[in-house]
Amino acid sequence: xxxxxxxxxxxxxxxxxxxxxxxxxxxxxxxxxxxxxxxxxxxxxxxxxxxxxxxxxxxxxxxxxxxxxxxxxxxxxxxxxxxxxxxxxxxxxxxxxxxxxxxxxxxxxxxxxxxxxxxxxxxxxxxxxxxxxxxxxxxxxxxxxxxxxxxxxxxxxxxxxxxxxxxxxxxxxxxxxxxxxxxxxxxxxxxxxxxxxxxxxxxxxxxxxxxxxxxxxxxxxxxxxxxxxxxxxxxxxxxxxxxxxxxxxxxxxxxxxxxxxxxxxxxxxxxxxxxxxxxxxxxxxxxxxxxxxxxxxxxxxxxxxxxxxxxxxxxxxxxxxxxxxxxxxxxxxxxxxxxxxxxxxxxxxxxxxxxxxxxxxxxxxxxxxxxxxxxxxxxxxxxxxxxxxxxxxxxxxxxxxxxxxxxxxxxxxxxxxxxxxxxxxxxxxxxxxxxxxxxxxxxxxxxxxxxxxxxxxxxxxxxxxxxxxxxxxxxxxxxxxxxxxxxxxxx
Ligand code: MN
Numbered sequence: 001x002x003x004x005x006x007x008x009x010x011x012x013x014x015x016x017x018x019x020x021x022x023x024x025x026x027x028x029x030x031x032x033x034x035x036x037x038x039x040x041x042x043x044x045x046x047x048x049x050x051x052x053x054x055x056x057x058x059x060x061x062x063x064x065x066x067x068x069x070x071x072x073x074x075x076x077x078x079x080x081x082x083x084x085x086x087x088x089x090x091x092x093x094x095x096x097x098x099x100x101x102x103x104x105x106x107x108x109x110x111x112x113x114x115x116x117x118x119x120x121x122x123x124x125x126x127x128x129x130x131x132x133x134x135x136x137x138x139x140x141x142x143x144x145x146x147x148x149x150x151x152x153x154x155x156x157x158x159x160x161x162x163x164x165x166x167x168x169x170x171x172x173x174x175x176x177x178x179x180x181x182x183x184x185x186x187x188x189x190x191x192x193x194x195x196x197x198x199x200x201x202x203x204x205x206x207x208x209x210x211x212x213x214x215x216x217x218x219x220x221x222x223x224x225x226x227x228x229x230x231x232x233x234x235x236x237x238x239x240x241x242x243x244x245x246x247x248x249x250x251x252x253x254x255x256x257x258x259x260x261x262x263x264x265x266x267x268x269x270x271x272x273x274x275x276x277x278x279x280x281x282x283x284x285x286x287x288x289x290x291x292x293x294x295x296x297x298x299x300x301x302x303x304x305x306x307x308x309x310x311x312x313x314x315x316x317x318x319x320x321x322x323x324x325x326x327x328x329x330x331x332x333x334x335x336x337x338x339x340x341x342x343x344x345x346x347x348x349x350x351x352x353x354x355x356x357x358x359x360x361x362x363x364x365x366x367x368x369x370x371x372x373x374x375x376x377x378x379x380x381x382x383x384x385x386x387x388x389x390x391x392x393x394x395x396x397x398x399x400x401x402x403x404x405x406x407x408x409x410x411x412x413x414x415x416x417x418x419x420x421x422x423x424x425x426x427x428x429x430x431x432x433x434x435x436x437x438x439x440x441x442x443x444x445x446x447x448x449x450x451x452x453x454x455x456x457x458x459x460x461x462x463x464x465x466x467x468x469x470x471x472x473x474x475x476x477x478x479x480x481x482x483x484x485x486x487x488x489x490x491x
Contacts, residue, residue, distance in 0.1 A: 013083025181274030267295030320447025378419030
């Protein structure tokens, strides 16, 4: 399913106390609100008004239906009037979809002349939403709370951002990841408990033989390569005479895509330590697959591959870009400090500032032929880097705010794509915090999500979340990690 195919069910809480006239007005207004939200252009998915619920049975029924409906990626609730929350208990304890409690009201302003007790009976969101909030807190049900006027663009944008996250949770629960080869020998941070990940995040992580991929590579027809070369020519500058090397990458891309699509996999990993029978480490091939929306992780890093696929799915239609990334080296000048991110080959061109060039250079490791790869600079802008690590018994998602800059020097002899950034709150503290939290060298770098969205996603998936931002200090983070460790051991 694509992002726009998901829908969100709008469920309005009420009760029979007010009489049919008030309930009809509430239902009409709820329908109008759904229509106007859909027409706002701020939401990536449709809001479907379902019911003004007046009884325990109505709420239990609609939540059961939401759980079973594959198109429904979440519910949005609101209380125009007062909805006694014991009515919600039987539904909420069985809720399996992400929940957003939208604390809003139909009218923007208090109408000075019009306000009387009839108006007060009809417009009770201020205390209706508090009763509704209590039961969420009391039941410890994970939920997103968005407060504000429903016609304000910023409020609509926040709902849209949460919808992307909730749809990303649905995508996660059906994600399949194809591994070619194991993790890089001796590396710890790319390891993880695949059973735990499947139980928590839904990912089906399995391996396929590199030998089978080589059979697919050998079976690719020249005409198929010709077609893909035309697409490369449209998108990239050819800065090499070694056309055969590019054609071999096209061959690898077509073969990998066929295997991925055959198995319904939206993400993959490989390793330079297991390229048996392949002529080149996939570079351009992986980069162009990333640009088409597939997740990727190098050195067998299936966790970063899965996160890349999910964030790409969540950000469909956004233009900032999302890439598999690795922290490579630092610029530690006294007055300006930067991180330089890159990889051996496989950075996604969705983050490129200009038109990427295809270049062919030797690769020092892996012992294969010189691979073709895309070379470019990442663009300027605010972004995040995200890392999923296995803490033993639980998963931790770490998200750091960064500001990407145009690389401050051309680095003409660096033969790979590169992104340069300032970590928050600054390089030194940001680095100390990242290391304290156990963040990996591999990350997903995205200009199209923010820390609030990653926090929302971690809450829905029931995993630990660590944010490093402009206000984070090592002292506060160390305390938070200690308390979090105790809390998660008790969970
Ligand atoms: Mn790496």
